[in-house]
Amino acid sequence: MYDGLSFDDVLLLPQYSEIVPKETNIESYITNSIKLRVPLISAAMDTVTESDMAIAMAKMGGIGCIHKNLSINEQVQEVKKVKNYENAIVRNPVTVSPETPVQKIMEIQKSLNISGIPVTNNGKLVGIITNRDVRFVENLNISAQDVMTKHNLITVNDKISLSEAKSLLHKYRIERLIVTDDNDQCIGLITVKDILNINKYPYSSKDDNSRLRVAAAIGVDDLDRALELSRAETDLLILDTAHGHSKLAIDSLKLLKSRIPQEIVVGNIVTAQAAKDLIQAGADALKVGIGPGSICTTRVIAGIGVPQFSAIMNVTKACIDTDIKIIADGGIKHSGDIAKALAAGAHTVMLGSLFAGTDEAPGEIIVYNNRTYKNYRGMGSLSAMRQGSSSRYFQNKNASKLVAEGVEARVPYKGTVNNVVEQLKGGIKASLGYTGNHNIQELHKSAKFTKITLSSAKESHPHSVMISSAPPNYFSEEIQ
Numbered sequence: 240m241y242d243g244l245s246f247d248d249v250l251l252l253p254q255y256s257e258i259v260p261k262e263t264n265i266e267s268y269i270t271n272s273i274k275l276r277v278p279l280i281s282a283a284m285d286t287v288t289e290s291d292m293a294i295a296m297a298k299m300g301g302i303g304c305i306h307k308n309l310s311i312n313e314q315v316q317e318v319k320k321v322k323n324y325e326n327a328i329v330r331n332p333v334t335v336s337p338e339t340p341v342q343k344i345m346e347i348q349k350s351l352n353i354s355g356i357p358v359t360n361n362g363k364l365v366g367i368i369t370n371r372d373v374r375f376v377e378n379l380n381i382s383a384q385d386v387m388t389k390h391n392l393i394t395v396n397d398k399i400s401l402s403e404a405k406s407l408l409h410k411y412r413i414e415r416l417i418v419t420d421d422n423d424q425c426i427g428l429i430t431v432k433d434i435l436n437i438n439k440y441p442y443s444s445k446d447d448n449s450r451l452r453v454a455a456a457i458g459v460d461d462l463d464r465a466l467e468l469s470r471a472e473t474d475l476l477i478l479d480t481a482h483g484h485s486k487l488a489i490d491s492l493k494l495l496k497s498r499i500p501q502e503i504v505v506g507n508i509v510t511a512q513a514a515k516d517l518i519q520a521g522a523d524a525l526k527v528g529i530g531p532g533s534i535c536t537t538r539v540i541a542g543i544g545v546p547q548f549s550a551i552m553n554v555t556k557a558c559i560d561t562d563i564k565i566i567a568d569g570g571i572k573h574s575g576d577i578a579k580a581l582a583a584g585a586h587t588v589m590l591g592s593l594f595a596g597t598d599e600a601p602g603e604i605i606v607y608n609n610r611t612y613k614n615y616r617g618m619g620s621l622s623a624m625r626q627g628s629s630s631r632y633f634q635n636k637n638a639s640k641l642v643a644e645g646v647e648a649r650v651p652y653k654g655t656v657n658n659v660v661e662q663l664k665g666g667i668k669a670s671l672g673y674t675g676n677h678n679i680q681e682l683h684k685s686a687k688f689t690k691i692t693l694s695s696a697k698e699s700h701p702h703s704v705m706i707s708s709a710p711p712n713y714f715s716e717e718i719q
């Protein structure tokens with residue numbers, strides 16, 4: 240038996256520092272081959288991460304993990320939306336045939352928020368329609384071929400460099416280049432908007448082909464899903480189970496390692512022995528956390544778990560002298576908890592509740608008692624399990640557990656996830672400044688902690704006052 244500690248039981252000791260927060264670097268690795276400029280992962284939960292969240296996370300230098308409460312095909316489509324996003328070349332753009340009525344074209348422009356649509360005849364480029372071509376059309380029943388621009392189309396092949404594309408767009412003062420292959424088939428578009436976007440996010444997480452990175456969750460006994468996600472060039476698979484230290488998880492991991500080239504993260508675990516066994520079975524990274532999550536009830540339902548700070552320490556000890564990376568998953572309430580998780584040995588952290596209230600999380604904004612919220616539920620809650628087993632029907636015979644280990648809840652609406660990430664980055668950087676470290680690698684080596692009491696934890700929070708204006712990075716039950 241040992242004393243288990245959670246984030247609220249410890250504080251990082253400040254140390255002599257010659258560094259100010261803005262000079263610090265918070266890049267880290269989720270696995271050995273995938274570097275993140277921001278060590279944050281959005282959770283594989285159906286109220287947190289689908290393509291919108293994953294795109295936003297990757298743009299900011301983190302990564303999103305697409306949840307698995309979807310059919311294989313739906314999950315693959317979410318991955319593809321991320322992989323096809325913001326490429327200088329938009330592959331397989333929306334096209335219309337020459338006979339398409341202008342009315343229909345205007346509907347497509349509006350619903351997809353796009354202006355230029357190539358017109359193709361059996362794939363062969365015959366023209367392009369832009370807002371300018373349809374703006375003053377009165378008879379909306381006339382067809383694309385009557386209004387499209389068909390002469391002097393500026394086309395390029397897909398070997399074009401970004402700088403060549405920019406100079407052509409400038410030379411002809413146009414908004415888009417059409418990418419064709421040797422047979423005049425339209426295979427893509429390069430738009431000014433996408434090029435401007437690339438420059439706006441210099442830290443984004445990208446693969447070798449400049450596509451945004453994305454992770455995806457799979458279950459045990461889920462080979463078909465893994466193979467399809469692998470084929471869709473998902474950057475990383477996360478084998479996501481309540482009990483990672485199990486024969487099923489280990490057997491699944493070994494099978495996956497023999498069948499797919501992607502690196503595999505496995506979780507969740509909380510002991511050194513689990514870490515050793517999963518490393519032996521081929522894990523590329525380990526995900527730590529049983530029961531710390533804001534919506535988790537595993538510890539009270541099953542009476543098991545390890546307080547999250549100690550769990551990270553346990554796994555870190557087993558990983559010394561290896562190059563295995565650690566993800567701290569669950570229980571993060573404030574940016575200070577992220578700093579503590581990293582200092583305890585984690586390389587990255589996974590967040591659910593902190594991101595669930597943002598625009599990019601799936602689900603609508605709801606109003607309750609005159610305040611705005613979004614729904615957030617555990618993946619082991621009854622409603623999530625019901626949905627999961629219906630979409631995974633016949634794919635995962637272990638999927639229908641009837642005893643819930645999570646709750647359905649709501650979290651305050653927070654606007655765009657960019658603001659949340661900026662605040663969290665600021666908190667991590669402040670911590671590096673206080674501890675005198677340039678980066679997370681130095682923090683791993685030098686971190687010192689002090690154990691605190693409940694009364695100290697109370698002292699840490701605002702006290703003896705009524706908060707009249709909540710800052711964007713501090714949330715407490717009292718000021719909901």
Ligand SMILES: NC(=O)C1=CN([C@@H]2O[C@H](COP(=O)(O)OP(=O)(O)OC[C@H]3O[C@@H](n4cnc5c(N)ncnc54)[C@H](O)[C@@H]3O)[C@@H](O)[C@H]2O)C=CC1
Pocket residue numbers: 458459479480481482485487488507528529530531532535537541569617618619637638639640644
């Ligand atoms: N991080 C955490 O503390 C927890 C997370 N969850 C999340 O909820 C979702 C559904 O959870 P699962 O139960 O994994 O899905 P599931 O019901 O599909 O179970 C999948 C596999 O997990 C293992 N497993 C689950 N509970 C176990 C137990 N009590 N004893 C031994 N093995 C067990 C078994 O191998 C089982 O076949 C997942 O997304 C999971 O990450 C659920 C509970 C705890």
Ligand SMILES: O=c1[nH]c(=O)c2[nH+]cn([C@@H]3O[C@H](COP(=O)(O)O)[C@@H](O)[C@H]3O)c2[nH]1
Pocket residue numbers: 282283284507528529530531532533534535536537538568569570571589590591592593616617618619620644645646
């Ligand atoms: O015991 C559990 N029952 C559940 O229903 C459940 N759903 C998610 N998770 C885990 O919680 C993590 C998110 O936690 P936070 O909201 O605290 O960031 C997630 O990343 C998961 O590891 C669950 N754990």
Ligand SMILES: [K+]
Pocket residue numbers: 530531532533534535536
């Ligand atoms: K909990």
